[in-house]
Amino acid sequence: xxNNHTADRHGAVIDDHTLDFLHKADRDxxxxxxxxxxxxxxxxxxxxxxxxxxxxxxxxxxxLAAKGLHAIIAFDGQLDxxxxxxxxxxxxxxxxxxxxxxxxxxxxxxxxxxxITLSVADLERHGSKQAYLADVRVIALWNMLxxxxxxxxxYGRFELFDQPGGGVRALKDEPGFELDINPPLxxxxxxxxxxxxxxxxxxxxxxxxxxxxxxxxGEEITNASASAFIxxxxxxxxxxxxxxxxxxxxxxxxxxxxxxxxxxPAPNGCTAVVxxxxxxxxxxxxxxxxxxxxxxxxxxxxxxxxxxxGTTMGVGVAVVTHEPPxxxxxxxFKDRRPATAPLxxxxxxxxxxxxxxxxxxTVADADExxxxxDGDGGEEDDDDSDDDGDSDEDVDGDIxxxxxxxxRQQQQQHQHDEEG
Numbered sequence: 001x002x003n004n005h006t007a008d009r010h011g012a013v014i015d016d017h018t019l020d021f022l023h024k025a026d027r028d029x030x031x032x033x034x035x036x037x038x039x040x041x042x043x044x045x046x047x048x049x050x051x052x053x054x055x056x057x058x059x060x061x062x063x064l065a066a067k068g069l070h071a072i073i074a075f076d077g078q079l080d081x082x083x084x085x086x087x088x089x090x091x092x093x094x095x096x097x098x099x100x101x102x103x104x105x106x107x108x109x110x111x112x113x114x115x116i117t118l119s120v121a122d123l124e125r126h127g128s129k130q131a132y133l134a135d136v137r138v139i140a141l142w143n144m145l146x147x148x149x150x151x152x153x154x155y156g157r158f159e160l161f162d163q164p165g166g167g168v169r170a171l172k173d174e175p176g177f178e179l180d181i182n183p184p185l186x187x188x189x190x191x192x193x194x195x196x197x198x199x200x201x202x203x204x205x206x207x208x209x210x211x212x213x214x215x216x217x218g219e220e221i222t223n224a225s226a227s228a229f230i231x232x233x234x235x236x237x238x239x240x241x242x243x244x245x246x247x248x249x250x251x252x253x254x255x256x257x258x259x260x261x262x263x264x265p266a267p268n269g270c271t272a273v274v275x276x277x278x279x280x281x282x283x284x285x286x287x288x289x290x291x292x293x294x295x296x297x298x299x300x301x302x303x304x305x306x307x308x309x310g311t312t313m314g315v316g317v318a319v320v321t322h323e324p325p326x327x328x329x330x331x332x333f334k335d336r337r338p339a340t341a342p343l344x345x346x347x348x349x350x351x352x353x354x355x356x357x358x359x360x361x362t363v364a365d366a367d368e369x370x371x372x373x374d375g376d377g378g379e380e381d382d383d384d385s386d387d388d389g390d391s392d393e394d395v396d397g398d399i400x401x402x403x404x405x406x407x408r409q410q411q412q413q414h415q416h417d418e419e420g
Contacts (some may be wrong), residue, residue, distance in 0.1 A: 006207050007176040011256065027089070028206050038062065047243075052081075053079070053084060056081060056084040056085065057084060060075060060271070062090050063092050064091055065089040067092075069100060071114060071115055071263070072100050072103055072104070072114050072115050073096075073117075073118060074115040074117045075087050076117055076118065078284050083123050087123060089129075094141065098138050098225075098230075099138060099141045099227070099230075101295055102227060102231055102234060103145065103149070104224075104295035104300075105291075105295060105298065105300070106149045106230060106234050108293075108297070108299070111150055111151055116148040118145070122147075123161075125143050126177035136181060136226060137198035138169060138225070138226040138227050138230070139160065139179075139197065142160055142226075142230060143160045143162070143168070146160050146230075146407070147159045154213040155171075155208075155213060156171065156172070158171065159171065164270060168178075168181070169228075169258070170206060170233075171206060176217070176229075177214075177216050178204070179204050179229070179296075180204065181199060181200060183201060183202075189222075190277070190286070194225075196225065199227055200226065202223045202229040203221065203222045204216075204219045204220075204221060204222070204229070204291055204357055205221070206221075206233070207221075207236070219278055219280035220279055221277070222276065222277045222278075222279045224273075224274075224277075231272070231274045235289065235302070235339075239406075240326060241322075242299070242321075242324045243320070243322055244320075244323070244333070244336060245318055245319060245320045245321070245361060246318070246319050247316070247317060247356075247362070248352070248356050249315070249316050258308040260328065260355065266399070269292070269345070270290040270291060270303075270346065270347055271292040271294055272403050273290055273291070274302075275287065283308045283311050284308070284310075285307075285309075286307045286308070287306050288304070288305045289302045289303070290302055290303040290304075291342070292346075293343070294345060299321065299322045299323045299339075299340075300321070301319075301321035301323060301340045302374050303319065303344060303348060304316070304319075305317060315353060317348065317356060319344055321337050323337045323339050323340045326338065330360060331360070332357065333356070337360055337361070341357040344357055
């Protein structure tokens, strides 16, 4: 009130006193993000002081820490001011939860080290803010991050490839590797009520091919979300050392009717749900992977549930873990994997959990894991009890939900068991 403040391009004059520069410790925190944009245009005398690359870089690090991302992503120290401002906008305004969790899972599986460092080339994957916003959020973020997840060998990196005419391919820039983002779903499809606009369902035919690479000749799979596709791909890669599993096929009168494979929230005791549906087979095969272990844990363990939509067919159950085994190889799963076994009850309930973990585990070596079942299939157990009413071969080879088995053959077998 009554003070006359003037400023020009080369200096600031306040009440006839000329200021050479403005300085305050931690001054990168003085302004909100929107104020930074306004001041850079209107207060040009501040440009070299409060908006230098060094100050913006400090502000970016502050933003990362505030979002809890500083241990997950970092940015190249050579970014210029426009890219630093772009990075600040991305960190400040975007939700990173899904891609951050995917990166943590990839680290657990040995496919990346954290924090990953986003380079100039990564930030330039989108030529403008409008180009970034034209993609759904999870796809747009993974477009920048994905190449930092390296599956190794011929599997390559988890890259996304923008196509000149629109659309995106995943894993390989080849025909057939297109992602159908937010595809039209039948009215009764279970994913309808769980669609999130910036993380919608993704449909594709991509699967792991033996022990060598990816192929796009699989059955059509609808993933519950873009992040579910990313997580499923990370989990589907060839098995690591220490892989162990146990599996069971049981009738629904024992297992109850598990919930439809939908998006999170996860059941009690589970970190996340990775859901997909084999819409390319009849009846559709519905798969839920329930991640049992935290993203910062020393190993990965999950429960896979498989059901067939619209039928009374049995439920396929499998527990897969990378916990280092202990004891004799002939021991029960609960004794071989003592840290994993107690986690199973929260996902399955005590009755089914006890049936699963008291079995002798099936251990898949690299050769077994290289088959078309994505390494989650197991040996058949022909000892079917009258109580079960379902053969274990119904889920063998498809227990991870990649949809590579013959759904019709499985349906016929289950109908035979139910009728019997």
